[in-house]
Amino acid sequence: MSDRNPYLPSPVKIIGLRQETDCEFTLTVAAERAITPGQFFQVSLPRIGEAPISVSNCGPDWIEFTIRAVGRLTNAVQGLRPGDNLFIRGPYGTGFPIDRFRQQRLVIVAGGSGVAPVRPLIDRVVRGELPVKSLDLIVGFKNRSSILFSDDLAAWKEKSRLVLTIDKPEEGWNGETGLVTEHIKKMQFTDFDDLQVVVVGPPVMMKFATAEFRLLKVPSERIWVSFERLMSCGLGKCGHCKIDYTYVCVDGPVLNYSHAAGLID
Ligand SMILES: Cc1cc2nc3c(=O)[nH]c(=O)nc-3n(C[C@H](O)[C@H](O)[C@H](O)COP(=O)(O)OP(=O)(O)OC[C@H]3O[C@@H](n4cnc5c(N)ncnc54)[C@H](O)[C@@H]3O)c2cc1C
Numbered sequence: 001m002s003d004r005n006p007y008l009p010s011p012v013k014i015i016g017l018r019q020e021t022d023c024e025f026t027l028t029v030a031a032e033r034a035i036t037p038g039q040f041f042q043v044s045l046p047r048i049g050e051a052p053i054s055v056s057n058c059g060p061d062w063i064e065f066t067i068r069a070v071g072r073l074t075n076a077v078q079g080l081r082p083g084d085n086l087f088i089r090g091p092y093g094t095g096f097p098i099d100r101f102r103q104q105r106l107v108i109v110a111g112g113s114g115v116a117p118v119r120p121l122i123d124r125v126v127r128g129e130l131p132v133k134s135l136d137l138i139v140g141f142k143n144r145s146s147i148l149f150s151d152d153l154a155a156w157k158e159k160s161r162l163v164l165t166i167d168k169p170e171e172g173w174n175g176e177t178g179l180v181t182e183h184i185k186k187m188q189f190t191d192f193d194d195l196q197v198v199v200v201g202p203p204v205m206m207k208f209a210t211a212e213f214r215l216l217k218v219p220s221e222r223i224w225v226s227f228e229r230l231m232s233c234g235l236g237k238c239g240h241c242k243i244d245y246t247y248v249c250v251d252g253p254v255l256n257y258s259h260a261a262g263l264i265d
């Protein structure tokens with residue numbers, strides 16, 4: 001057993017920076033870690049703070065984090081540049097059950113910043129590392145200027161049935177509009193034996209999107225969600241992330257809906 005202090009973060013060098021939207025940016029750091037899509041790291045800066053951030057993509061020696069500048073840590077991280085150090089500990093939490101998705105019809109519904117944790121999962125399918133029978137993607141953003149990962153969408157469209165939607169019509173937008181739930185309604189599921197559904201996004205979106213799949217009679221066991229919950233230790237010790245008997249940091253953030261249904265507000 002390692003006697004390394006589990007709260008001690010490691011410095012990692014920033015090797016890439018991409019502005020995604022006005023307040024969201026993607027940092028690439030040099031780090032070698034075995035990561036399952038859906039897992040997160042505790043990201044920190046000394047004397048500023050620490051916050052859980054999902055892995056938005058990874059390779060053998062790099063990890064990407066897509067961060068929305070909303071508070072003390074994330075605003076400070078926004079000021080970093082390639083060559084600077086970021087501090088990380090992890091990966092933590094359950095990822096998506098990749099093996100259960102193999103050779104299944106995979107449906108992923110993601111909204112806003114919820115697209116970040118599913119991006120490594122989508123990439124595995126697109127790169128052929130996770131073979132599936134089909135991939136349906138419904139990706140929703142508030143408006144045109146909040147669309148994340150624009151560069152990836154073309155590659156995703158080639159390998160999936162992609163619906164990219166913004167909430168309301170906008171000048172210059174010729175694509176789909178309406179909430180992701182409206183697009184779920186249009187899906188005609190006749191057989192659930194090989195179907196797996198992933199829903200990730202803001203709490204209200206997850207509530208209504210999962211309800212829509214249940215109305216379509218998709219069994220709970222075939223629906224997976226990911227929670228964002230206030231966290232502190234990330235290690236199942238402090239209880240900050242606890243909902244009823246569930247420690248979201250270790251039992252989640254990815255949970256099967258048969259477990260998560262009672263936890264969604
Ligand atoms: C599993 C998991 C994965 C996540 N993945 C990501 C991710 O990939 N990318 C990402 O950007 N975020 C992610 N988050 C969310 C991120 O951890 C939080 O936004 C975190 O709080 C940011 O830390 P901060 O110090 O920058 O913000 P904080 O200073 O903690 O502020 C966060 C929010 O709280 C509000 N706030 C701050 N102080 C106060 C106060 N005194 N009173 C009232 N409101 C206040 C702020 O306005 C802001 O909206 C994830 C969270 C979880 C649990």
Ligand code: FES
Nearest residue numbers: 232234238239249
């Ligand atoms: S964050 Fe401390 S127990 Fe989950």
